[in-house]
Amino acid sequence: MSKYSTQFKQSAIQAFLKRGRGFRHIAALFQIDPTLLRRWVMSYQLHGEASFEKPGGHYSSEFKLSVLYRMWREKLSLRATAALFNLGNSSQVRRWEEQYYSGGFQALSSSKKILVNPMPKAPRKPEETAPKPIEELTHAELLKRLRQL
Template sequence: MVKYKPELKAQIVHEYLSTAQSINDLSEKYHIGESQISRWVQRYQLNGPDALKPRRHKRNFTADFKLSVINYYQTHEDSMAEVADRFDILPSQVSIWRSIFE
């Protein structure tokens, strides 16, 4: 898995939001997949610029938080990836918590 610098992510997201360039154009310009750029844009729009930076520490989640994520997933038509982006967690965490809950 390729890791991209937060500065590059921010630059691409800024170009997308401030110019008429499409995600497809940016994908070709930077040789980065469209789905990756889409995820960066969505995370930025939901959680701000800090969502593009790497985490420096392990996070611990409360049972209430986990239940609220699962409740949101079950009551909305969002995909697991969309729910994960909304709550700033990994899609695999949503899947694991859902399995445990069931």
């Protein structure tokens, strides 16, 4: 479920378009982020009422690649590309671009995230002696144990 209703989005977009004020001013009136309002307005100007339909689902590798090629060819921003194709947001386009750069066309077809260099976990240090009851520890030992935790 979307955080903002379609009616709320329409009200914010219409306020921006009719009042002729800046994104920040209108966004402050509606208590939303100006970037979010900018994305809604751009998408609405390109797609009209269809911009309110919930994006999502599975996109084919060919579609993802065509989105990336169009973005690169026309030197579009991530935000403009997402609005042009009525995608949820620009981070989705960024993910596709990262997938393409890391593994080419085949990486776009994989729905699994690929970890390039996962960081190894640091080995646990074994305890030197059997733990004493807390009541028997000295002040220095208590501080050392606290730092370890």
